[in-house]
Amino acid sequence: MWLTGGLTAYPVGRLSDRVGSSGLLLCSLGFLVVAHLTLAVAGSVWAYVAGTVLWGLHMGFSQGLLGAMIASATPDHLKGSAFGTFNLVTGLVVLIGNTAAGAFWHGFGAQAPFLVGAGLTVLAMGVIALWLPRAKVG
Numbered sequence: 001m002w003l004t005g006g007l008t009a010y011p012v013g014r015l016s017d018r019v020g021s022s023g024l025l026l027c028s029l030g031f032l033v034v035a036h037l038t039l040a041v042a043g044s045v046w047a048y049v050a051g052t053v054l055w056g057l058h059m060g061f062s063q064g065l066l067g068a069m070i071a072s073a074t075p076d077h078l079k080g081s082a083f084g085t086f087n088l089v090t091g092l093v094v095l096i097g098n099t100a101a102g103a104f105w106h107g108f109g110a111q112a113p114f115l116v117g118a119g120l121t122v123l124a125m126g127v128i129a130l131w132l133p134r135a136k137v138g
Contacts, residue, residue: 004053008060013068021065022132028061029125033118040114 016024035054042048066086074082101113 004056005059005063008057009064012061013064016065016068021069024061025065025069025132026125026128028058028065029121029128031055031058031061033121033125036114036118036121040111040118 012024031054035051035058038047038054039051042051067083070082070086071079101117104112104116
């Protein structure tokens with residue numbers, strides 16, 4: 001996952017400089033949906049590898065874009081606070097999400113957290129698609 005994300009981040013950042021970040025952010029979430037669905041139904045090592053590569057594509061597309069969006073939307077004197085807040089909130093969401101994923105796995109089986117994750121990602125895509133045209137971001 002990290003190899004794929006690392007190899008993807010620079011070209012996506014360059015592309016974002018030319019075309020903006022909104023569509024690329026939605027594309028990253030599309031990769032996440034497909035990664036979740038692939039991992040939910042994976043029955044072989046290669047399917048797990050494919051799901052992990054897709055997840056890495058999501059990370060490579062999203063992490064640099066989110067950082068650039070924060071930097072461009074924040075006044076210079078608040079950039080440290082903005083990035084600190086972003087990382088704090090991200091950490092809390094990851095902690096809560098992973099705890100919930102474990103509960104879904106334990107209560108409903110291995111497919112459940114991936115299916116719920118795919119559904120929540122589709123919901124997030126809808127919210128972002130409605131919000132981004134109104135926002136002043138890349």
